[in-house]
Amino acid sequence: MRIPPLNSVLDGVVDAGARLLEPNVRLGVTGLRRAGKTVFVSTLVDNLLKAGRLPFLDVVSSGRFQASRLRPQPDPDVPRFDVEGHLAALTGPDPHWPEPTRGIGQLRLALRYRPGSSLKRAVQPVATLNLDIVDYPGEWLLDLPLLRQSFAEWSALTLDLAARPPRDELSQSWRGWLATIDPATPAEEDSARRGAALYTDYLHACRRADTLLSLIQPGRFVEPGDMKDAPLLTFCPLPGATRGRGSLWALMEERYEAYKTNVVRRFFSEHFARLDRQIVLIDVLGALNAGPSGMADMKRALELSLEPFRHGGAGWFDWLFGGKIDRVLFAATKADHIAAHQHAQLRTLLDRLVADARSSIRFEGAAVETMAIAALKCTDSVTTEHEGRQLRCVRGVPVGRDRPTVLFPGEIPEDADAFPSERERPYNFLSFRPPADLGRDPRGLPHIRVDQALQFLLGDYLE
Ligand SMILES: Nc1nc2c(ncn2[C@@H]2O[C@H](COP(=O)(O)OP(=O)(O)OP(=O)(O)O)[C@@H](O)[C@H]2O)c(=O)[nH]1
Numbered sequence: 072m073r074i075p076p077l078n079s080v081l082d083g084v085v086d087a088g089a090r091l092l093e094p095n096v097r098l099g100v101t102g103l104r105r106a107g108k109t110v111f112v113s114t115l116v117d118n119l120l121k122a123g124r125l126p127f128l129d130v131v132s133s134g135r136f137q138a139s140r141l142r143p144q145p146d147p148d149v150p151r152f153d154v155e156g157h158l159a160a161l162t163g164p165d166p167h168w169p170e171p172t173r174g175i176g177q178l179r180l181a182l183r184y185r186p187g188s189s190l191k192r193a194v195q196p197v198a199t200l201n202l203d204i205v206d207y208p209g210e211w212l213l214d215l216p217l218l219r220q221s222f223a224e225w226s227a228l229t230l231d232l233a234a235r236p237p238r239d240e241l242s243q244s245w246r247g248w249l250a251t252i253d254p255a256t257p258a259e260e261d262s263a264r265r266g267a268a269l270y271t272d273y274l275h276a277c278r279r280a281d282t283l284l285s286l287i288q289p290g291r292f293v294e295p296g297d298m299k300d301a302p303l304l305t306f307c308p309l310p311g312a313t314r315g316r317g318s319l320w321a322l323m324e325e326r327y328e329a330y331k332t333n334v335v336r337r338f339f340s341e342h343f344a345r346l347d348r349q350i351v352l353i354d355v356l357g358a359l360n361a362g363p364s365g366m367a368d369m370k371r372a373l374e375l376s377l378e379p380f381r382h383g384g385a386g387w388f389d390w391l392f393g394g395k396i397d398r399v400l401f402a403a404t405k406a407d408h409i410a411a412h413q414h415a416q417l418r419t420l421l422d423r424l425v426a427d428a429r430s431s432i433r434f435e436g437a438a439v440e441t442m443a444i445a446a447l448k449c450t451d452s453v454t455t456e457h458e459g460r461q462l463r464c465v466r467g468v469p470v471g472r473d474r475p476t477v478l479f480p481g482e483i484p485e486d487a488d489a490f491p492s493e494r495e496r497p498y499n500f501l502s503f504r505p506p507a508d509l510g511r512d513p514r515g516l517p518h519i520r521v522d523q524a525l526q527f528l529l530g531d532y533l534e
C-alpha cells in the first residue's frame with residue numbers, strides 16, 4: 072500500500088476543515104421567461120453587499136452581519152451571472168432593465184457574520200457562508216416530464232394541445248406540413264429539418280403571442296444556445312404510432328431520446344440535483360394581464376415545471392436527483408405593479424396556483440412558503456378620488472414616458488377563483504421604468520419583501 076506524503080494528508084485535513092468551517096449553500100433561482108430572475112438576483116446581491124435594506128433578515132437586524140463579497144465562482148464551465156452589467160443598467164444615468172438572459176448563470180458570494188449562539192461563537196467567532204446563486208430558465212424544468220414520456224405519448228399530447236385554441240392558429244403551418252407527410256416513409260434529413268423548423272416557428276409564435284403562452288417543449292428549441300441546428304434539436308412530434316426501422320418516425324424518436332439523455336438528464340444532474348434551496352419566481356400579474364388563456368396556459372406550464380419539486384410522487388425524483396432541496400419559496404414577482412393593500416390577494420392567487428405542488432413538497436418533508444415580492448420597487452401606493460370613490464393606485468414612470476403617472480391597475484378579487492371571464496381583460500399592469508438615481512443610494516436597490524424571502528431561504532444557515 073502506498074502511504075501518501077504527510078504534507079498532502081495535512082492539506083487534505085486543512086481543506087476539509089475549511090470546507091467544514093465555510094459551508095456552501097446553492098440557491099437556485101428559476102421562473103419562466105421574463106418572470107424577473109435577473110432583477111431578483113441583482114437585487115439580492117446588491118442588498119447583501121450593502122446590507123442597508125434588509126430589516127427582516129435576522130442576521131442583519133440582530134447586528135451580527137459583517138459584510139459580503141463576491142468570490143470567484145466554483146464551476147469554471149458555467150457562465151458567470153453578470154451582476155456588474157445588470158446593476159450598471161439599473162442604476163446608471165439612463166436606468167433601464169437588463170437584457171433577457173440566455174441559459175444559465177452563476178455567482179458566488181461569501182457572507183461573513185457572527186454566529187448567534189455563544190457555543191458556535193466559542194468555536195468560531197466569525198463565520199463565512201459561501202452562497203452560490205444559480206439563475207436558470209424555468210423552461211428547462213418544463214422538459215423534465217419528457218423523461219417519463221415516450222415519443223409517441225409526447226407527440227399525442229403535443230398535437231392535441233396544438234390543435235386547440237389559441238394554439239391552433241399559431242401551429243397551422245406545422246400541422247399543415249404534417250398532413251402532407253407519411254411518418255412511415257424512409258427517413259430523410261431534409262424532411263426532418265423541415266418538420267423541426269416549422270415546429271420551432273410555432274413555438275416561437277407561442278412565445279411572441281400576446282397571450283404569453285408559457286408551455287414550450289422542448290425548451291432548447293427556442294433557446295438552443297450552442298446547440299443550434301444540432302441533430303439533437305432536429306425532430307418534432309409526429310402523429311400515429313411507432314413505425315419501422317429507417318422510417319422518419321424512427322429517426323425522430325431516436326433524436327427525441329437523445330435529447331432526453333444529453334440535454335434534459337444532463338441539466339438535472341449537473342445543476343438541479345446540486346441545489347440546496349430553490350426560489351421559483353412567477354409573474355402572476357403578467358399572466359392576469361394576458362387574459363384567461365394566458366392564465367390557463369401559465370397554470371399548465373407551472374404544473375409541469377413544478378413536477379421536479381414533487382419529490383416522491385411517483386418515486387422517481389429521488390431515484391433521479393437524490394432530492395436534496397429542503398426549502399422552496401414560490402414568489403409572485405413585480406408586486407409593485409399593484410397597490411400594497413392588494414399584496415395579500417396576490418399571494419392568495421399564487422397559493423392557489425401552486426397548491427398541489429406545495430402540498431406534495433411538504434409531504435416530502437421540505438419547507439415551502441409563498442410570498443408576493445418586488446425585486447425592484449418602481450412605484451409608490453397612492454390614494455386618489457374618482458367619481459366620489461377612493462381608489463388605491465400606484466404611481467411610477469411607465470416605460471416610454473418621462474413623468475410619473477398615477478395608475479389604477481385593477482383589483483385582484485378576494486375570491487381567487489374569480490378569474491377574468493373569457494371576454495374581459497380587467498387588468499392593466501403597465502411596465503414601469505426603474506426609478507432614477509438608484510446609483511446614489513448607498514443602501515441597495517429598493518425592493519418589497521426580498522429580505523423576507525432571504526430569511527426563509529437562508530436564515531437557518533446564518534444563525
Ligand atoms: N415593476 C417591476 N418590474 C419588474 C420587476 N422585476 C422584473 N420586472 C420587469 O420584468 C422584466 C423581466 O425581468 P428579468 O429579471 O429580466 O426577467 P428574467 O426572468 O430574468 O427574464 P429572462 O432572462 O428573459 O428569462 C424586466 O425587464 C422588467 O420590465 C420588479 O420587481 N418590478
Ligand SMILES: [Mg+2]
Nearest residue numbers: 108109171172
Ligand atoms: Mg434573466
